[in-house]
Amino acid sequence: MAVGLPTVQPASSAAAGASPARxxxxxxxxxxxxxxxxxxxxxxxxxxxxxLQGAGLAFTDWDGLSADRNFVGLEQFRTVFxxxxxxxxxxxxxxxxxxxxxxQNLVGLLLALGVxxxxxxxxxxxxxxxxxxxxxPVATAYLWQNLxxxxxxxxxxxxxxxxxxxxxxxxxxxxxxxxxxCLVIVWQFAGYSMVIFLANLQGISAEVIEASxxxxxGPFRRFFSIIRPExxxxxxxxxxLSIIGGLKLFDQVWVMTGGGPGxxxxxxxxxxxxxxFQFGDFGYGIAMALVLTLLVAVLSAGQYALLNRQNRG
Amino acid sequence: MIQRYTWRTGILEAVMIVVALIFFFPAYILIxxxxxxxxxxxxxxxxxTTITFDNYGDxxxxxxxxxALVNSATVTVVATLVLVVFGAMAAYPLAxxxxxxxxxxxxxxxxxxxxxxxxxxxxxxxxxxxLGLLGTVWSLVLFYIGLQMPFTVFLYTxxxxxxxxxxxxxASIDGAGPYQxxxxxxxxxxxxxxxxxxxxxxxxxWNDFLTPLLYLSGSGQMTVPxxxxxxxxxxxxxxxxxxxxxxxxxxxxxxxxxxxxxxxxQGFASGLKG
Numbered sequence: 001m002a003v004g005l006p007t008v009q010p011a012s013s014a015a016a017g018a019s020p021a022r023x024x025x026x027x028x029x030x031x032x033x034x035x036x037x038x039x040x041x042x043x044x045x046x047x048x049x050x051x052l053q054g055a056g057l058a059f060t061d062w063d064g065l066s067a068d069r070n071f072v073g074l075e076q077f078r079t080v081f082x083x084x085x086x087x088x089x090x091x092x093x094x095x096x097x098x099x100x101x102x103x104q105n106l107v108g109l110l111l112a113l114g115v116x117x118x119x120x121x122x123x124x125x126x127x128x129x130x131x132x133x134x135x136x137p138v139a140t141a142y143l144w145q146n147l148x149x150x151x152x153x154x155x156x157x158x159x160x161x162x163x164x165x166x167x168x169x170x171x172x173x174x175x176x177x178x179x180x181x182c183l184v185i186v187w188q189f190a191g192y193s194m195v196i197f198l199a200n201l202q203g204i205s206a207e208v209i210e211a212s213x214x215x216x217x218g219p220f221r222r223f224f225s226i227i228r229p230e231x232x233x234x235x236x237x238x239x240x241l242s243i244i245g246g247l248k249l250f251d252q253v254w255v256m257t258g259g260g261p262g263x264x265x266x267x268x269x270x271x272x273x274x275x276x277f278q279f280g281d282f283g284y285g286i287a288m289a290l291v292l293t294l295l296v297a298v299l300s301a302g303q304y305a306l307l308n309r310q311n312r313g
Numbered sequence: 314m315i316q317r318y319t320w321r322t323g324i325l326e327a328v329m330i331v332v333a334l335i336f337f338f339p340a341y342i343l344i345x346x347x348x349x350x351x352x353x354x355x356x357x358x359x360x361x362t363t364i365t366f367d368n369y370g371d372x373x374x375x376x377x378x379x380x381a382l383v384n385s386a387t388v389t390v391v392a393t394l395v396l397v398v399f400g401a402m403a404a405y406p407l408a409x410x411x412x413x414x415x416x417x418x419x420x421x422x423x424x425x426x427x428x429x430x431x432x433x434x435x436x437x438x439x440x441x442x443x444l445g446l447l448g449t450v451w452s453l454v455l456f457y458i459g460l461q462m463p464f465t466v467f468l469y470t471x472x473x474x475x476x477x478x479x480x481x482x483x484a485s486i487d488g489a490g491p492y493q494x495x496x497x498x499x500x501x502x503x504x505x506x507x508x509x510x511x512x513x514x515x516x517x518x519w520n521d522f523l524t525p526l527l528y529l530s531g532s533g534q535m536t537v538p539x540x541x542x543x544x545x546x547x548x549x550x551x552x553x554x555x556x557x558x559x560x561x562x563x564x565x566x567x568x569x570x571x572x573x574x575x576x577x578x579q580g581f582a583s584g585l586k587g
Contacts, residue, residue: 031491031492034492035491036403036418039399039422040403042399043425045459051433054432054436115329125330134570136522138541143559160356192581196582272434282439
C-alpha cells in the first residue's frame with residue numbers, strides 16, 4: 001500500500017467519529033478520487049458511455065434525432081448483412097488488414113535488419129525511413145493520389161524506364177485501387193514497424209550473435225535460429241498495431257478514392273461514415289460499428305493467444 | 314570484434330541507400346511540384362523549368378492555412394497539457410494502490426485501448442450536437458482528452474509501477490501530504506515518460522482526420538487535415554498549389570521530428586512496449 005496516499009491508512013480517521021477527526025478524514029479521504037476522477041470522468045464521457053450507448057442502440061430502431069426508440073433485436077444487423085455492399089466491405093476490410101499486416105511488417109523487418117548493421121548511413125537512414133510515419137495521413141494520401149494519377153510521376157517513370165505497358169490508372173481502375181491504397185499505407189508505416197523491430201533487435205545480446213559467427217552460421221541460419229525467436233515481443237506489438245490499424249482504416253481511403261470507383265475500396269469505416277453522416281442512417285452505421293468492434297476484439301485476442309502459445313512452445 | 318565493415322557491408326549500404334531513395338521519391342516530387350508554375354511542361358520527375366515560390370503564398374492565403382495551423386496548435390497543446398496532468402494524476406493511485414478496485418479501474422481504462430472509436434463515434438456526435446459544441450475546437454479538445462486518456466494512463470501507470478516508492482515514502486515521513494508529494498516528488502520523476510506521452514499524443518492529435526471532419530467541417534475553426542481536405546476539394550486540379558499547401562501543413566510536425574528525432578523514435582519504439 002502506498003505511503004504517499006494516506007487516504008487508505010485507517011488509523012487516524014476510522015475509529016474516532018468525533019467531528020474534528022471526521023473533518024480531517026473527509027478532507028483526506030477524497031485524495032484518491034481527486035487524483036483519479038478527472039481522468040476517469042473524461043474517459044467515461046468520451047469513450048465508455050458512448051461506446052455502451054452504441055452497443056445498446058445497435059439493437060434498436062433509433063434514428064439519431066428523436067428520443068423515441070424501440071428494441072428491434074437483430075433487425076439492424078439483418079439489414080447490414082443483407083446489403084451486398086456491406087458484406088463486401090467487411091471482406092475487403094479484412095483483406096486490407098491482412099495484406100498490410102504481412103507486407104508492412106515484412107518490409108519493416110527487412111529495413112530494421114538493414115539499419116541494424118555496420119553500415120555508415122544507419123543513423124541517417126533510420127531517421128529518414130521513419131519520417132513518413134509521423135506525417136498527416138491526409139497529406140500523404142493527396143501526395144500519392146497525384147503520384148498514381150494517369151499522368152502522375154509513377155506512370156511517367158514507368159514510361160521512361162521502358163515499362164510503358166505497365167502504365168495504369170492506378171486509383172481510377174477498380175482492379176488496382178485497393179492495392180494502390182495498401183501500397184500507400186505500407187510506404188507510410190513500414191518505418192513504424194522498422195522502429196519497433198529495431199528496438200527489439202538492439203536488445204539482443206551481442207554475445208549470442210557473435211557466438212553464431214564463431215559457430216560459422218550464415219546470415220539466414222543466424223536470422224532464423226538466433227534472431228527470430230528473440231523478436232517475439234516486437235512481432236506481437238507490430239502485428240497487433242497493423243491489424244487494428246488496417247481494420248479501422250478510413251483517412252487514406254476517404255481522401256484517395258472516397259470508397260470508389262464503384263464502391264471497390266469501401267471499408268467498414270467509410271461505410272459507417274457514409275451511411276450515418278451522408279445518408280442519415282444512424283442505425284446502419286451503429287450496427288456496422290459494433291461488427292467492427294467485435295472483429296477488432298476477436299482478431300486481437302486470437303492473435304495474442306496464438307503468439308503467446310507459440311512463444312511458450 | 315567480429316562484425317567489421319566488409320565488402321558485404323558495402324553492398325548492404327548501397328542497397329539500403331537505394332531503398333531510402335525510393336522511399337523518398339514521393340517527397341522529391343512533392344517539393345518539386347510545389348515549386349513549379351502551373352503551366353510547366355517538364356515531366357513530373359524532371360526539375361522545374363523555372364522555380365517559383367508563388368504557390369506557397371497563394372496556398373497560405375487561399376487555403377486559410379494560417380488559421381488552420383492556429384486551430385490545430387490550440388487543440389493539440391491544450392489537449393496534451395490536460396492529458397499529461399490528469400493522466401499522471403490518475404496513474405498515481407492506479408500504480409500505488411494494490412487493492413482490487415484499483416486493478417479493476419486500471420483494467421477498465423485498458424478496455425479503451427482496444428475499443429475502436431467508431432463504436433462511440435455516432436452516439437458521441439449526437440451528444441456533442443445536443444450540447445451545441447459542434448463547430449468549435451473545444452469539442453475536439455474534449456474528445457482527444459477522453460480518447461487518448463487510456464493510452465496516457467497506461468504509459469504513466471506502467472512507468473510508475475517500475476519506480477521505487479521510497480521517494481514518496483521519504484516525502485511522506487517528512488510530513489508531505491498526497492498532493493505535495495505528488496507534485497514535488499513524483500511528477501518530476503515522471504519526466505522521461507512525460508516526454509513519450511507528449512510526443513505520441515501530439516502526433517496523434519495533430520494528424521487525426523475523421524472526428525475533426527465530422528465536428529468542424531464548414532466552420533471557421535477547422536484543423537489542418539480538414540482544411541487540406543476542403544482546400545483540395547476546391548482547387549482539385551491545381552496540384553502545384555495543393556502541393557505547396559501540403560508542404561506548409563506538414564512542415565511544423567516534420568520540424569519537431571527532425572529537431573527531436575532520437576526522442577521521437579525512442580518514444581514510438583518504447584511507448585508501445587509499455
